[in-house]
Amino acid sequence: MNALDLLTAGDALHRLVAWLLLAMSVASWAVILYKLWLLRRAGRGVARGVAAFWQLPALDGAAQRVAAVDRAGLLAPLLAATAAPAGGTLAGAGTRSQQLTRTLRGALQLSLGRLQFGQVLLATVGATAPFVGLLGTVWGIYHALAEISSAGQLTIAQVAGPVGEALVMTAAGLAVAIPAVLAYNWFGRSIAGIEAALEGFARDLRDLLAPPEER
Numbered sequence: 001m002n003a004l005d006l007l008t009a010g011d012a013l014h015r016l017v018a019w020l021l022l023a024m025s026v027a028s029w030a031v032i033l034y035k036l037w038l039l040r041r042a043g044r045g046v047a048r049g050v051a052a053f054w055q056l057p058a059l060d061g062a063a064q065r066v067a068a069v070d071r072a073g074l075l076a077p078l079l080a081a082t083a084a085p086a087g088g089t090l091a092g093a094g095t096r097s098q099q100l101t102r103t104l105r106g107a108l109q110l111s112l113g114r115l116q117f118g119q120v121l122l123a124t125v126g127a128t129a130p131f132v133g134l135l136g137t138v139w140g141i142y143h144a145l146a147e148i149s150s151a152g153q154l155t156i157a158q159v160a161g162p163v164g165e166a167l168v169m170t171a172a173g174l175a176v177a178i179p180a181v182l183a184y185n186w187f188g189r190s191i192a193g194i195e196a197a198l199e200g201f202a203r204d205l206r207d208l209l210a211p212p213e214e215r
Contacts, residue, residue, distance in 0.1 A: 014143075014169075017136035021129060021172050028125045028180040031118035035183070038072060039190050042115065045070035046197050053079075053201075074114065074194070077107035078202055082209055097210040104202045111198055115191045119184060126181035133173015140166025 049070035056062055063079045070076065081103035085091035092099065144166055 013139055014136055017132055017139070017169060018172070020132055021136075021169075021176050024125045024129055024132070024180075025176045028122055028176070028183070031121055032179065032183045035118055035187050038114070038117075039187065039194070042072040042074055042194050043190065045072045046074055046194055046201075049075045050197065050201050072114075074111040074198060075201065077110045078104060078198070078205060081107035082205055095211075097206070100206045100210055104206055108198060108202050112195055115194055119187065119191075122180045122184040122187070126177045126184055129177035129180065130170070130173045133170045133176070136169030136173070137166050140169060 049066040052069050053062055053066050053075075056065060059082075063076065066075050066079060067073070082100065084096075085099055085103070091102070094102075
């Protein structure tokens with residue numbers, strides 16, 4: 001059975017399962033390729049951006065200098081968050097240390113959200129694709145055995161063909177799930193390292209800009 005037969009053969013439920021597995025595979029591979037590109041840029045960019053920041057003589061022009069090396073733009077929200085909030089607003093209430101804590105926390109969540117993009121999809125595909133394939137297999141075996149039983153006398157050849165075709169759905173489910181699970185685990189480890197660097201930079205910014213008596 002080739003891929004086209006898998007998508008077009010069988011009844012409505014069999015085709016629905018096949019197309020669902022195809023959609024899950026396409027979506028997971030799109031996320032995998034995007035995150036490979038993003039994390040490669042982010043890992044190098046954050047390290048270079050932090051190093052470039054601490055080499056500057058002053059904060060003036062820091063955003064432009066860091067943006068030149070941080071192509072993923074993960075440090076930009078943190079630097080933008082160091083600007084003093086407008087007076088007369090709740091954002092400007094409290095001490096300077098409290099203001100920095102609020103704004104840097106929001107900026108950090110924004111940057112971490114970009115890194116975490118697609119992780120939920122990969123986890124969902126990895127967890128559900130085998131069961132979707134198993135559903136197709138069970139349904140296919142049920143119909144195969146029903147047709148075989150109506151034919152009267154059975155032989156091994158009559159059983160092996162339809163049942164073997166139904167088992168292809170289980171293999172398809174595993175083929176969709178395994179890359180998603182491997183990518184999720186590998187990306188999770190890479191993201192954790194970048195998150196630690198961003199959190200450390202945010203703490204350093206707060207300590208640098210808060211008055212000594214408020215630290």
